[in-house]
Amino acid sequence: MKIKNICCIGAGYVGGPTMAVIAKQCPNIKVTVVDINEARIAAWNDENLDNLPVFEPGLDAIVAEARGRNLFFSTEVDKAIDEAEMIFISVNTPTKTYGKGKGMAADLKYIELCARQIARVSKQDKIIVEKSTLPVRTASAIKDILDNTGNDVAFQILSNPEFLAEGTAVEDLLSPDRVLIGGDTNPEGLKAIEALADVYANWVPQDRILRTNVWSSELSKLTANAFLAQRVSSINAMSEICEKTGADVNEVSKAIGMDSRIGAKFLKSSVGFGGSCFQKDILNLVYIAKSYGLNEVADYWEQVILMNEHQKQRFSDNIVSTLYNTVSGKKIAFLGWAFKKDTNDTRESAAIKIADNLLNEQAEITVFDPKVVEERIYADLEYLNTRSNEENRNLLKVENDPYKTCENAHAIAILTEWDEFKTYDWKQIFNKMQKPAFVFDGRGLLDKETLEDIGFVYYKIGTGQ
Numbered sequence: 508m509k510i511k512n513i514c515c516i517g518a519g520y521v522g523g524p525t526m527a528v529i530a531k532q533c534p535n536i537k538v539t540v541v542d543i544n545e546a547r548i549a550a551w552n553d554e555n556l557d558n559l560p561v562f563e564p565g566l567d568a569i570v571a572e573a574r575g576r577n578l579f580f581s582t583e584v585d586k587a588i589d590e591a592e593m594i595f596i597s598v599n600t601p602t603k604t605y606g607k608g609k610g611m612a613a614d615l616k617y618i619e620l621c622a623r624q625i626a627r628v629s630k631q632d633k634i635i636v637e638k639s640t641l642p643v644r645t646a647s648a649i650k651d652i653l654d655n656t657g658n659d660v661a662f663q664i665l666s667n668p669e670f671l672a673e674g675t676a677v678e679d680l681l682s683p684d685r686v687l688i689g690g691d692t693n694p695e696g697l698k699a700i701e702a703l704a705d706v707y708a709n710w711v712p713q714d715r716i717l718r719t720n721v722w723s724s725e726l727s728k729l730t731a732n733a734f735l736a737q738r739v740s741s742i743n744a745m746s747e748i749c750e751k752t753g754a755d756v757n758e759v760s761k762a763i764g765m766d767s768r769i770g771a772k773f774l775k776s777s778v779g780f781g782g783s784c785f786q787k788d789i790l791n792l793v794y795i796a797k798s799y800g801l802n803e804v805a806d807y808w809e810q811v812i813l814m815n816e817h818q819k820q821r822f823s824d825n826i827v828s829t830l831y832n833t834v835s836g837k838k839i840a841f842l843g844w845a846f847k848k849d850t851n852d853t854r855e856s857a858a859i860k861i862a863d864n865l866l867n868e869q870a871e872i873t874v875f876d877p878k879v880v881e882e883r884i885y886a887d888l889e890y891l892n893t894r895s896n897e898e899n900r901n902l903l904k905v906e907n908d909p910y911k912t913c914e915n916a917h918a919i920a921i922l923t924e925w926d927e928f929k930t931y932d933w934k935q936i937f938n939k940m941q942k943p944a945f946v947f948d949g950r951g952l953l954d955k956e957t958l959e960d961i962g963f964v965y966y967k968i969g970t971g972q
């Protein structure tokens with residue numbers, strides 16, 4: 508079965524880039540990305556490619572190539588569902604904020620709404636692809652809703668989790684380590700798997716397209732994120748030991764990473780991992796384990812999150828204690844707010860928690876991030892509900908010039924590893940700061956010797972003083 512018409516529900520960080528790449532690589536397939544968020548769709552359709560709602564290196568060129576040819580962004584959800592043979596569900600699956608499983612389980616209400624809408628609108632057989640990250644066995648809930656419409660339409664449900672990382676989304680999509688497709692093992696299921704595999708085969712080598720059963724596919728996604736986050740928490744745990752013992756976490760990372768069984772990637776110590784998924788997906792895994800009574804398994808994975816919370820807390824505690832136990836009324840400059848470089852995404856960014864901790868100590872914070880807009884920063888703080896919006900706006904300012912951000916500051920906290928921070932004139936920054944001038948480098952980005960030669964008191968995560 509050759510697919511000619513794809514619809515994707517959800518035009519977010521995953522739906523947008525993923526479909527743009529499918530459209531680029533498969534000019535014969537019409538790809539329509541739909542969303543209920545009108546502003547988001549308008550931004551995807553904006554003539555000015557700088558206004559796309561997702562910033563990803565290389566994405567603008569791909570959208571420019573495919574948009575209007577075989578890539579469309581629309582709010583007409585019903586129409587796109589009706590026309591498509593294959594429907595990707597790429598809506599958000601946040602942590603539940605209410606009811607049973609609050610603070611842990613994935614909130615599947617958006618997924619269920621999609622399933623009900625597909626059930627209501629569909630007149631012909633369709634393949635439904637779970638692109639969102641979902642708890643294992645969600646496909647059976649979707650199938651239940653779809654199979655009970657009474658309108659004689661046959662649905663196949665596939666799991667096709669996305670492994671892209673933000674900031675490298677285009678690269679990851681064009682050249683994925685693997686594409687994972689899970690489906691039913693009966694003949695109809697296998698046919699559906701092959702229909703999706705054929706789409707990817709337009710640019711992904713066959714040996715990188717993995718076929719599994721649905722449950723393995725759903726669970727592999729949670730497992731991959733849990734393993735990745737665990738590596739970060741493991742190296743961050745070592746960073747604290749390094750600081751106490753005089754070892755250097757970067758040297759330790761290099762030494763262990765050269766062991767081919769361990770591998771060199773994902774061993775960079777930091778102020779703590781952020782992003783929309785690591786915490787949410789591990790919490791979800793912990794919830795699933797608990798719901799099967801697997802308490803030791805749940806505790807094991809929960810520790811990855813606890814370690815991450817600790818890493819953020821000790822970073823802000825260290826700022827306070829180093830600045831003579833008080834930051835009240837002191838200006839702290841934040842370089843970076845995004846959860847990692849090369850993205851404008853701030854979801855669960857460590858910077859938010861660190862700002863909140865320091866604001867509790869009455870610090871005056873000024874933030875500069877090359878890609879994050881002022882309103883996003885205030886919205887992130889407001890979401891915490893720790894203090895009034897007015898207080899947040901009084902205590903925290905957002906600047907668009909890094910030098911002004913650091914002027915008169917008592918300390919600088921580096922919270923995102925933007926490359927441009929390395930190119931700044933640090934002598935000029937030093938000259939205009941309060942003395943002693945402190946730098947707390949939460950990303951191990953700058954060169955200790957250079958900074959100390961200038962006169963800074965320089966603290967690098969994972970390095971003893």
Ligand SMILES: NC(=O)C1=CN([C@@H]2O[C@H](COP(=O)(O)OP(=O)(O)OC[C@H]3O[C@@H](n4cnc5c(N)ncnc54)[C@H](O)[C@@H]3O)[C@@H](O)[C@H]2O)C=CC1
Pocket residue numbers: 516517518519520521522541542543544547584597598599600617620621638639640641669670671672673783784
């Ligand atoms: N952000 C990332 O890097 C990655 C995310 N994922 C997973 O992909 C899924 C989506 O994540 P993001 O794209 O980051 O979320 P997002 O929040 O950026 O986008 C989701 C979009 O779905 C839309 N939506 C929700 N319900 C809808 C409905 N009923 N009809 C039409 N549109 C609807 C929302 O308006 C929103 O624009 C999540 O399950 C996430 O865990 C997986 C891999 C990477």
Ligand SMILES: O=C(O)[C@H]1O[C@H](OP(=O)(O)OP(=O)(O)OC[C@H]2O[C@@H](n3ccc(=O)[nH]c3=O)[C@H](O)[C@@H]2O)[C@H](O)[C@@H](O)[C@@H]1O
Pocket residue numbers: 640669670671672673674732735739772773774775776777778779780781782783784785846847
């Ligand atoms: O499911 C998802 O959402 C995605 O989550 C992560 O991607 P992402 O969160 O975009 O970014 P990562 O590069 O994984 O970084 C996550 C966080 O860990 C931090 N990190 C990463 C690597 C490292 O060595 N050290 C470290 O502190 C980053 O700074 C960032 O805050 C995974 O890498 C993707 O494979 C997955 O698809």
